[in-house]
Amino acid sequence: MRHSRFHGRVESGGRVCSWPGCDEAGEFRAPGGRTPSFDGPGDYRWFCLDHVREFNSGYDYFDGMSAEEIFRAQSPLHGWETQTRAFRPDAGVDGAPKWADFADPLDAISGRARAHMRQRQADMKADMHPQNARFTPDERRALGVLGLDGNIDRKTLRLRYTRLLRQYHPDHNGGDHGHASRLQSVVEAYQLLNKASAFA
Secondary structure, eight states, X not given: OOBOSSTTOBOOXXXXXXXXXXXXXXXXXXXXXXXXXXXXXXXXXXXOHHHHHHHHHHXXXXXXOOHHHHHHHHSTTTTOSSOOGGGSTXXXXXXXXXXXXXXXXXXHHHHHHHHHHHHHHHHHXXXXXXXXXXXXXXXXXHHHHHTOOSSOOHHHHHHHHHHHHHHHOTTTTTTOOTTHHHHHHHHHHHHHHHTOGGGO
């Protein structure tokens, strides 16, 4: 597809204008019926220059939105309200090494590798317990975050979650925000387990 540097024109390659009854070349792109979403960029319509101008003069991006949806779409943070897990400071399993604690960076890296191996062995040992078989590997890791084993019911899960919230939430521990990443891990673990089919 070759683009012209004038007026956003794209050579049609035989494409006809989408305007009803128009036989001109469709060289100017306009939004189609399916808007961009999580599953793709959406559809486009192609018009000649006169009809793309007419289409644009009557196009309303906010058509069909409520006042609240319009306000949200106009926010500079729209689409960025939550931080993607991969970009959070605590995205790694064990976080970044504290480099100041090591004289040699290779010691930090090997220490981290040993911690991963210990975690993997613990996961494998947990897999061997019959009471854990009803949980997926991710759910078993979430149980570990909450300090639970597979022999629990929903009430026990809820009680443990409530106790950990009181322990780590700043509203309950004198305003201490030092446990924010631990609190986040607890909340994520509980949300995962709360939907587990093992409790269905």
